[in-house]
Amino acid sequence: MLKSLVLVIVLSLLSACTSVPENITPVSNFAKERYLGKWYEIARLDHSFERGLQGVTAEYGLQPDGGISVLNKGYDIAEQRWAEAKGKAYFVDSEQVGHLKVSFFGPFYASYVIAELDEDYQYALVTGPDTDYLWILARTPVLAETTISRLIKKAEQAGFNTDGLIFVEHK
Numbered sequence: 001m002l003k004s005l006v007l008v009i010v011l012s013l014l015s016a017c018t019s020v021p022e023n024i025t026p027v028s029n030f031a032k033e034r035y036l037g038k039w040y041e042i043a044r045l046d047h048s049f050e051r052g053l054q055g056v057t058a059e060y061g062l063q064p065d066g067g068i069s070v071l072n073k074g075y076d077i078a079e080q081r082w083a084e085a086k087g088k089a090y091f092v093d094s095e096q097v098g099h100l101k102v103s104f105f106g107p108f109y110a111s112y113v114i115a116e117l118d119e120d121y122q123y124a125l126v127t128g129p130d131t132d133y134l135w136i137l138a139r140t141p142v143l144a145e146t147t148i149s150r151l152i153k154k155a156e157q158a159g160f161n162t163d164g165l166i167f168v169e170h171k
Contacts, residue, residue: 017101017108017109017111017129018092018101019111019129020099020127020129021128021159022131022158022159023157023158023159025115026097026098026099026113026114026115027097027098027114027115027117028097028098029096030097030117032062032068033062035060035114035117035121036060036061036062036068037059037060038058038059038139039057039059039139040057040138040139040140040141041056041058041074041135041136041168042136042137042138042143042148042168043135043136043148043165043168044056044134044135044136044165044166044168045133045134045135045160045164045165045166046164046166047132047133049104050072052076052077052078053076053077053083054074054077054168054169054170055073055074055171056072056073056074056075057072057074058071058072059071059073063088067088067090068088068089069088070085070089070102071084071085071086072087085104086104087102087104088102088103089101089103089112090109092111098115098117099113110129110133111127111129112126113126113127113128113129114126115127115154116151116154121139122139122140123137123138123143123151124136124137125137125151125155127160131158131160131161134160134162134165136148136151136165142170
């Protein structure tokens with residue numbers, strides 16, 4: 001009985017890591033190949049694994065097993081050096097839905113939810129499993145203020161605390 005209870009709790013916790021935040025719907029008609037390549041981080045909510053980084057980019061590629069390789073890079077101001085993290089991502093359900101699970105640490109995965117995506121794949125609003133994680137990404141280091149404002153408004157309406165957004169400098 002205890003083993004069954006522990007298993008249920010562990011499975012619940014693991015599935016929560018790949019959940020979708022309330023009030024967010026992942027994009028549909030997603031085309032993996034169009035999403036690949038380099039993205040610039042325009043803004044993010046603060047979290048320990050990117051704290052103090054500027055010039056942050058994410059590079060996505062195809063893996064031999066059909067998954068997506070992830071290479072995140074950023075310049076650590078305090079350390080005066082580039083930092084990088086390599087990971088992998090897989091679709092949670094269908095490859096046509098922008099809901100993936102990403103891992104940088106072995107068997108532990110977290111949600112990567114594409115909440116909005118430009119029809120030309122030039123910018124994206126991405127969340128994690130809850131409202132603590134939010135990114136605005138673009139194919140270029142600069143994104144139009146009107147687009148940024150609209151994405152921020154969408155995130156606010158979904159329950160994200162956008163007052164804490166960090167705007168990333170790219171030099």
